[in-house]
C-alpha cells in the first residue's frame with residue numbers, strides 16, 4: 001500500500017496576512033496552503049511573496065508536522081515567474097498551480113522549475129476552469145513520468161464564476177464535474193481535496209458539506225477559516241464505530257474457518273476480500289492520523 005498522508009483539512013492562509021501566517025501552524029490543519037494568488041491584492045503581491053517564503057521556512061524550523069504548500073500566481077500573470085523562483089528557494093512540500101486548464105499548463109511550470117536546477121518540487125493542480133472539468137484525466141495524468149502530479153484541489157469559486165453554475169446547498173449543479181475530477185484523481189493515483197465553503201458563520205451547512213464530500217470519496221477539504229478546521233478533521237477521520245468494524249473486517253479472512261472463502265458475513269452484511277482491503281486502508285488512515293497528532 002502507498003504511504004498515506006492525512007490531508008483531511010487544507011487551510012488557505014493569505015500570504016499578505018502576517019497574523020494569519022503566524023498562527024496557521026498551531027491550528028490543527030494537516031495542510032497549509034500559503035496563498036499568493038486570489039487571497040492577495042495586486043498591490044500586496046511582492047510583500048506577500050516575501051512573507052510566505054519566510055513563513056514556509058519558519059514552519060519547517062518549528063517542527064510543524066503537516067504539509068506546507070504554496071499557491072503561486074499563474075505564469076501568464078505579472079507575478080508567476082517571480083513566485084516560482086521564490087517558491088523553489090523556500091522548498092515547501094509542494095507548489096499549487098491555480099487555474100490549470102490543460103496538461104500543457106503543468107508542463108510549462110515544470111519547464112520553469114527544471115531551469116532552476118533545484119530538486120523536483122511536488123506539483124499540485126487546481127481544477128477550477130470549465131476546460132479542466134471537461135478533461136480532468138489529461139491533467140491528472142499529465143506527461144512527465146519522472147515528475148508526476150502529487151494532488152488535485154477543486155476550486156469551486158472560480159468554477160462557479162466561469163460556468164455561472166450556482167453554489168447551492170448539496171452542490172447538484174457542480175456534482176458531475178466534482179466526481180469526474182475525483183475519478184481522474186483515482187485513475188492517476190492522486191489525492192483530491194474538495195473546494196471551500198464560503199459561509200463561515202453557517203457551521204451546520206459546513207458540517208453537512210464535509211460529510212457529503214467524504215461520502216463522495218474526497219480525501220479532505222480546503223477551508224478558509226480556523227473555525228472550520230476541527231469539524232473538517234472530524235469528518236475525514238474514521239470514527240470509533242467505523243474503526244471497530246474495519247478491524248473485524250480486515251482480519252476476518254485470516255480466521256482458519258474462512259481460509260479459502262471469497263465471501264463471508266460480518267454483522268449481517270456480506271463481506272468480500274475487496275472489503276477487507278478497504279478496511280485495511282481505513283485502519284492505515286487512522287494510524288497515520290494518530291501518528292501525526294502524536295507529534
Ligand SMILES: CC(C)(COP(=O)(O)OP(=O)(O)OC[C@H]1O[C@@H](n2cnc3c(N)ncnc32)[C@H](O)[C@@H]1OP(=O)(O)O)[C@@H](O)C(=O)NCCC(=O)NCCSC(=O)C[C@H](O)C(=O)O
Nearest residue numbers: 012013014019020024038039155156157158196224225226
Ligand atoms: C475570511 C477572512 C478574511 C476572515 O478574516 P477575519 O475577519 O480576520 O476573521 P476572524 O477575525 O474571525 O479571525 C480570527 C483569527 O483567526 C485568524 N485567521 C482568520 N483566517 C485565517 C486563515 N485563513 N488562516 C490563519 N489564520 C486565520 C485571524 O488572523 C484572527 O487572528 P487574531 O487576530 O490573531 O485573533 C479570513 O479568514 C481569510 O482571509 N481567509 C482565507 C481566504 C482565502 O485564502 N481565500 C482564497 C482561497 S479560497 C478560493 O478561492 C479557492 C479556489 O481558488 C476557488 O476558486 O474556489
Ligand SMILES: [Mg+2]
Nearest residue numbers: 038128155158
Ligand atoms: Mg480559484
